[in-house]
Amino acid sequence: MIIMMILFTILGVVAAQFEILPQILVEYSGNITEYSLYLLLLIIGYDIGKDKNAVLRLITKDKFAFLVPVGTVAGTLIGGYFASFFITLNAKDSLAVSAGFGWYSLSAVIISKMKSADLGSIAFLANVFREMMSIVLIPVIAKRVGPYVSITPAGATSMDTTLPIIEKYAGESAAIVAFAHGFILSALVPVIVPMFL
Amino acid sequence: MVNYLIFLAVGVFFGIFFSSANGIIKVKNIFMSLSVLCLLFFMGVGIGKDPNLKLKIANFGLSAFVIASFSILFSVIVVFIMVRIFRRFSKQ
Numbered sequence: 621m622i623i624m625m626i627l628f629t630i631l632g633v634v635a636a637q638f639e640i641l642p643q644i645l646v647e648y649s650g651n652i653t654e655y656s657l658y659l660l661l662l663i664i665g666y667d668i669g670k671d672k673n674a675v676l677r678l679i680t681k682d683k684f685a686f687l688v689p690v691g692t693v694a695g696t697l698i699g700g701y702f703a704s705f706f707i708t709l710n711a712k713d714s715l716a717v718s719a720g721f722g723w724y725s726l727s728a729v730i731i732s733k734m735k736s737a738d739l740g741s742i743a744f745l746a747n748v749f750r751e752m753m754s755i756v757l758i759p760v761i762a763k764r765v766g767p768y769v770s771i772t773p774a775g776a777t778s779m780d781t782t783l784p785i786i787e788k789y790a791g792e793s794a795a796i797v798a799f800a801h802g803f804i805l806s807a808l809v810p811v812i813v814p815m816f817l
Numbered sequence: 818m819v820n821y822l823i824f825l826a827v828g829v830f831f832g833i834f835f836s837s838a839n840g841i842i843k844v845k846n847i848f849m850s851l852s853v854l855c856l857l858f859f860m861g862v863g864i865g866k867d868p869n870l871k872l873k874i875a876n877f878g879l880s881a882f883v884i885a886s887f888s889i890l891f892s893v894i895v896v897f898i899m900v901r902i903f904r905r906f907s908k909q
Contacts (some may be wrong), residue, residue: 623848628854637870641862649862654870656856658824663849665828670836670872684903695892702885717881718888724864737831741873743879746888748864753889755857765897772896773889779821781860782852798826 622759625785657780664795666786674792685768685797688805691771693812694723703784714738716816720747721775721805722754727813734817750775754782759789767794771801776809778802 635641636649645652668674672755678685700718704711717739724747732740754773762770767790774782779802786796833839864870 624854624855627886628858629861632863633865633870634861636862636865644861645859646866649859649866652861653863656852656859659848659852660856661821661824662828662831663845663852665830666832666841666845668825669829669832669834672833681907684900684907687899688896691896692892695895696888698895699887699889699891700867700884702891703884706887707883708883709880714884717884738877740876741869742881742884744867745873745877746884749882749885750888751860753885754877756897757889760821761893765893766900768900769897770894774890775892776886777853781856784849784856797823799821 621788622785624754625755629752640699646728653781660784664799665729666709667787668792668796671792672760673781675796676794678793682768682793682797686800687690688768688771688797689801692775692805693808694720695772696775709739709742712816717746719809719812719816720750721809722747722750723806723809724748726753726801726809730810730813734814735751747775750773751777751781758782762786762790762794767791769796770794771798774798774802776802776805 636646639646650711653775696713696718701711703709703718704714707714713735716731716735720731720743722806724744727747728740728744734772748791749772752777754777757773758770761762763775766810769788771778771794774786777783778786778798783795783798786798790798867873
Protein backbone atom coordinates (compact mmCIF):
# COMPACT_ATOMS: atom_id res chain seq x y z
CA MET A 621 0.00 0.00 0.00
CA ILE A 622 2.82 2.42 0.84
CA ILE A 623 4.30 2.05 -2.67
CA MET A 624 0.85 2.82 -4.11
CA MET A 625 0.65 5.90 -1.87
CA ILE A 626 4.03 7.22 -3.02
CA LEU A 627 3.21 6.37 -6.64
CA PHE A 628 -0.12 8.23 -6.54
CA THR A 629 1.51 11.32 -5.00
CA ILE A 630 4.20 11.39 -7.70
CA LEU A 631 1.58 10.69 -10.39
CA GLY A 632 -0.43 13.69 -9.15
CA VAL A 633 2.60 15.98 -9.33
CA VAL A 634 3.60 14.73 -12.80
CA ALA A 635 0.04 14.82 -14.19
CA ALA A 636 -0.42 18.44 -13.11
CA GLN A 637 3.06 19.57 -14.11
CA PHE A 638 2.78 18.13 -17.65
CA GLU A 639 -0.88 19.22 -17.99
CA ILE A 640 -2.16 15.70 -18.61
CA LEU A 641 -5.21 16.12 -16.36
CA PRO A 642 -8.40 17.93 -17.42
CA GLN A 643 -8.22 21.56 -16.29
CA ILE A 644 -11.32 21.22 -14.11
CA LEU A 645 -9.65 18.55 -11.95
CA VAL A 646 -6.56 20.72 -11.51
CA GLU A 647 -8.73 23.72 -10.65
CA TYR A 648 -10.73 21.83 -8.04
CA SER A 649 -7.83 19.74 -6.69
CA GLY A 650 -7.97 21.67 -3.39
CA ASN A 651 -11.67 20.90 -2.94
CA ILE A 652 -11.26 17.23 -3.87
CA THR A 653 -8.38 16.93 -1.36
CA GLU A 654 -10.56 18.57 1.29
CA TYR A 655 -13.55 16.23 0.72
CA SER A 656 -11.32 13.14 0.64
CA LEU A 657 -9.91 14.32 3.94
CA TYR A 658 -13.37 14.66 5.49
CA LEU A 659 -14.17 11.08 4.47
CA LEU A 660 -10.83 9.87 5.88
CA LEU A 661 -11.35 11.67 9.17
CA LEU A 662 -14.78 10.02 9.49
CA ILE A 663 -13.21 6.59 8.91
CA ILE A 664 -10.23 7.20 11.22
CA GLY A 665 -12.61 8.55 13.89
CA TYR A 666 -14.67 5.38 13.49
CA ASP A 667 -11.56 3.23 14.02
CA ILE A 668 -10.59 5.23 17.13
CA GLY A 669 -14.13 4.99 18.59
CA LYS A 670 -14.30 1.26 17.82
CA ASP A 671 -11.04 0.48 19.60
CA LYS A 672 -11.94 1.59 23.13
CA ASN A 673 -8.75 -0.02 24.46
CA ALA A 674 -6.63 2.36 22.39
CA VAL A 675 -8.16 5.40 24.09
CA LEU A 676 -7.95 3.74 27.52
CA ARG A 677 -4.33 2.70 26.95
CA LEU A 678 -3.42 6.22 25.95
CA ILE A 679 -5.08 7.81 28.99
CA THR A 680 -3.74 5.34 31.54
CA LYS A 681 -0.27 4.48 30.21
CA ASP A 682 0.89 6.79 27.45
CA LYS A 683 -0.50 10.19 28.33
CA PHE A 684 3.02 11.62 27.97
CA ALA A 685 2.58 11.05 24.22
CA PHE A 686 0.68 14.34 24.11
CA LEU A 687 4.04 16.02 24.76
CA VAL A 688 5.29 14.83 21.34
CA PRO A 689 4.44 18.25 19.73
CA VAL A 690 6.91 19.91 22.14
CA GLY A 691 9.66 17.56 20.91
CA THR A 692 8.70 18.12 17.27
CA VAL A 693 8.87 21.91 17.62
CA ALA A 694 12.20 21.79 19.48
CA GLY A 695 13.76 19.20 17.14
CA THR A 696 12.56 20.93 13.98
CA LEU A 697 14.00 24.28 15.06
CA ILE A 698 17.31 22.68 16.09
CA GLY A 699 17.38 20.99 12.66
CA GLY A 700 16.58 24.28 10.90
CA TYR A 701 19.42 25.97 12.78
CA PHE A 702 21.97 23.25 11.94
CA ALA A 703 20.87 23.21 8.30
CA SER A 704 21.99 26.84 7.96
CA PHE A 705 25.63 25.70 8.34
CA PHE A 706 25.37 23.72 5.09
CA ILE A 707 23.42 26.14 2.88
CA THR A 708 23.66 29.77 1.83
CA LEU A 709 20.75 30.93 4.04
CA ASN A 710 21.36 32.60 7.40
CA ALA A 711 20.13 30.93 10.59
CA LYS A 712 16.99 33.09 10.99
CA ASP A 713 15.78 32.41 7.43
CA SER A 714 16.50 28.71 7.78
CA LEU A 715 14.58 28.64 11.08
CA ALA A 716 11.62 30.46 9.49
CA VAL A 717 11.51 27.90 6.65
CA SER A 718 11.73 24.92 9.01
CA ALA A 719 8.98 26.42 11.24
CA GLY A 720 6.49 25.69 8.45
CA PHE A 721 6.36 22.15 9.96
CA GLY A 722 5.31 20.70 6.59
CA TRP A 723 2.46 23.16 5.96
CA TYR A 724 3.86 24.35 2.62
CA SER A 725 0.98 26.51 1.45
CA LEU A 726 0.69 28.69 4.55
CA SER A 727 4.40 29.00 5.40
CA ALA A 728 5.29 29.91 1.78
CA VAL A 729 2.61 32.63 1.69
CA ILE A 730 3.66 34.13 5.06
CA ILE A 731 7.37 34.14 4.11
CA SER A 732 6.76 35.51 0.59
CA LYS A 733 4.73 38.40 2.01
CA MET A 734 6.97 39.21 4.96
CA LYS A 735 10.44 38.56 3.48
CA SER A 736 10.94 37.62 -0.17
CA ALA A 737 9.50 35.49 -2.95
CA ASP A 738 12.74 33.48 -3.14
CA LEU A 739 12.63 32.52 0.53
CA GLY A 740 8.91 31.78 0.07
CA SER A 741 9.83 29.35 -2.73
CA ILE A 742 12.39 27.65 -0.48
CA ALA A 743 9.73 27.37 2.25
CA PHE A 744 7.28 25.86 -0.23
CA LEU A 745 9.79 23.27 -1.44
CA ALA A 746 11.26 22.43 1.99
CA ASN A 747 7.82 21.77 3.41
CA VAL A 748 6.70 19.81 0.35
CA PHE A 749 9.86 17.70 0.77
CA ARG A 750 9.07 17.23 4.47
CA GLU A 751 5.59 15.94 3.62
CA MET A 752 6.91 13.61 0.88
CA MET A 753 9.70 12.27 3.10
CA SER A 754 7.16 11.67 5.88
CA ILE A 755 5.03 9.48 3.61
CA VAL A 756 8.10 7.29 3.04
CA LEU A 757 9.52 7.44 6.61
CA ILE A 758 6.41 6.98 8.79
CA PRO A 759 6.00 3.22 8.10
CA VAL A 760 9.74 2.61 8.61
CA ILE A 761 9.99 4.62 11.87
CA ALA A 762 6.74 3.12 13.22
CA LYS A 763 8.12 -0.36 12.68
CA ARG A 764 11.72 0.13 13.77
CA VAL A 765 11.66 2.97 16.33
CA GLY A 766 8.18 3.32 17.77
CA PRO A 767 4.64 4.50 17.02
CA TYR A 768 4.83 7.93 18.68
CA VAL A 769 8.22 8.79 17.16
CA SER A 770 6.76 8.07 13.70
CA ILE A 771 4.35 11.02 14.13
CA THR A 772 7.08 13.66 14.35
CA PRO A 773 8.36 13.80 10.70
CA ALA A 774 4.80 14.60 9.58
CA GLY A 775 4.75 17.89 11.51
CA ALA A 776 1.54 19.84 10.95
CA THR A 777 0.35 17.33 8.33
CA SER A 778 -0.18 14.64 10.98
CA MET A 779 -3.79 15.88 11.35
CA ASP A 780 -4.59 15.56 7.64
CA THR A 781 -2.59 14.10 4.73
CA THR A 782 -0.30 11.80 6.72
CA LEU A 783 -2.88 10.84 9.40
CA PRO A 784 -4.14 7.75 7.50
CA ILE A 785 -0.55 6.52 7.07
CA ILE A 786 0.12 6.98 10.80
CA GLU A 787 -3.12 5.18 11.68
CA LYS A 788 -2.31 2.28 9.36
CA TYR A 789 1.31 1.77 10.43
CA ALA A 790 1.42 3.07 14.04
CA GLY A 791 -2.08 2.19 15.26
CA GLU A 792 -5.15 3.91 16.73
CA SER A 793 -3.42 5.28 19.87
CA ALA A 794 -0.81 6.99 17.71
CA ALA A 795 -3.58 8.33 15.42
CA ILE A 796 -5.21 10.12 18.36
CA VAL A 797 -1.89 11.69 19.36
CA ALA A 798 -1.13 12.48 15.70
CA PHE A 799 -4.37 14.44 15.29
CA ALA A 800 -3.66 16.51 18.42
CA HIS A 801 -0.03 16.91 17.29
CA GLY A 802 -1.06 18.22 13.84
CA PHE A 803 -3.69 20.49 15.35
CA ILE A 804 -1.20 22.13 17.74
CA LEU A 805 1.57 22.50 15.12
CA SER A 806 -0.86 23.94 12.54
CA ALA A 807 -1.91 26.56 15.08
CA LEU A 808 1.76 27.36 15.78
CA VAL A 809 2.86 27.90 12.14
CA PRO A 810 1.41 31.46 11.80
CA VAL A 811 2.85 32.31 15.23
CA ILE A 812 6.40 30.89 14.99
CA VAL A 813 7.26 31.62 11.31
CA PRO A 814 6.95 35.44 11.64
CA MET A 815 9.07 35.36 14.81
CA PHE A 816 12.15 34.60 12.67
CA LEU A 817 11.45 37.11 9.89
CA MET B 818 -9.49 23.06 11.30
CA VAL B 819 -12.77 22.99 13.24
CA ASN B 820 -14.31 21.05 10.34
CA TYR B 821 -11.63 18.36 10.72
CA LEU B 822 -12.44 18.05 14.41
CA ILE B 823 -16.18 17.75 13.71
CA PHE B 824 -15.69 14.97 11.13
CA LEU B 825 -13.34 13.10 13.45
CA ALA B 826 -15.79 13.43 16.37
CA VAL B 827 -18.71 12.15 14.24
CA GLY B 828 -16.52 9.19 13.24
CA VAL B 829 -15.64 8.45 16.88
CA PHE B 830 -19.38 8.60 17.78
CA PHE B 831 -20.19 6.03 15.06
CA GLY B 832 -17.25 3.89 16.17
CA ILE B 833 -18.46 3.76 19.77
CA PHE B 834 -22.12 3.00 19.00
CA PHE B 835 -21.94 0.95 15.77
CA SER B 836 -18.70 -0.96 16.27
CA SER B 837 -20.20 -4.41 15.82
CA ALA B 838 -21.78 -3.89 12.40
CA ASN B 839 -19.82 -6.24 10.08
CA GLY B 840 -21.02 -4.68 6.83
CA ILE B 841 -19.54 -1.32 7.80
CA ILE B 842 -16.01 -2.72 8.22
CA LYS B 843 -15.88 -4.12 4.66
CA VAL B 844 -17.17 -0.91 3.10
CA LYS B 845 -14.93 1.12 5.42
CA ASN B 846 -11.73 -0.61 4.23
CA ILE B 847 -12.57 0.00 0.57
CA PHE B 848 -13.42 3.67 1.20
CA MET B 849 -10.29 4.09 3.32
CA SER B 850 -7.96 2.88 0.54
CA LEU B 851 -9.77 4.86 -2.16
CA SER B 852 -9.87 8.08 -0.18
CA VAL B 853 -6.18 7.84 0.86
CA LEU B 854 -5.10 7.37 -2.76
CA CYS B 855 -7.45 10.13 -3.94
CA LEU B 856 -6.16 12.47 -1.23
CA LEU B 857 -2.49 11.84 -2.04
CA PHE B 858 -3.04 12.08 -5.82
CA PHE B 859 -4.79 15.45 -5.56
CA MET B 860 -2.30 16.65 -2.97
CA GLY B 861 0.32 15.90 -5.66
CA VAL B 862 -1.80 17.78 -8.23
CA GLY B 863 -1.90 20.75 -5.85
CA ILE B 864 1.90 20.73 -5.70
CA GLY B 865 2.44 20.02 -9.42
CA LYS B 866 0.06 22.70 -10.74
CA ASP B 867 2.64 25.38 -9.91
CA PRO B 868 4.07 26.18 -13.41
CA ASN B 869 7.39 27.30 -11.87
CA LEU B 870 7.91 24.07 -9.91
CA LYS B 871 10.82 22.82 -12.05
CA LEU B 872 12.55 26.21 -11.89
CA LYS B 873 12.09 26.36 -8.11
CA ILE B 874 13.54 22.87 -7.68
CA ALA B 875 16.52 23.75 -9.89
CA ASN B 876 17.25 26.99 -7.99
CA PHE B 877 16.34 26.19 -4.41
CA GLY B 878 15.90 22.40 -4.31
CA LEU B 879 19.14 21.62 -2.50
CA SER B 880 18.67 24.21 0.28
CA ALA B 881 15.05 23.09 0.74
CA PHE B 882 16.10 19.44 0.85
CA VAL B 883 18.79 20.12 3.48
CA ILE B 884 16.35 22.06 5.71
CA ALA B 885 13.66 19.37 5.39
CA SER B 886 16.14 16.54 6.11
CA PHE B 887 17.67 18.23 9.17
CA SER B 888 14.23 19.19 10.54
CA ILE B 889 13.05 15.60 10.29
CA LEU B 890 16.29 14.12 11.64
CA PHE B 891 16.46 16.32 14.73
CA SER B 892 12.74 16.12 15.51
CA VAL B 893 12.98 12.31 15.38
CA ILE B 894 16.02 12.37 17.70
CA VAL B 895 14.39 14.76 20.22
CA VAL B 896 11.07 12.91 20.31
CA PHE B 897 12.84 9.53 20.55
CA ILE B 898 14.77 10.75 23.61
CA MET B 899 11.61 12.30 25.13
CA VAL B 900 9.56 9.13 24.70
CA ARG B 901 12.31 7.04 26.32
CA ILE B 902 12.63 9.41 29.30
CA PHE B 903 8.87 9.58 29.87
CA ARG B 904 8.46 5.81 29.52
CA ARG B 905 11.11 5.35 32.21
CA PHE B 906 9.37 7.90 34.48
CA SER B 907 5.94 6.34 34.01
CA LYS B 908 7.32 2.87 34.85
CA GLN B 909 8.74 4.08 38.17
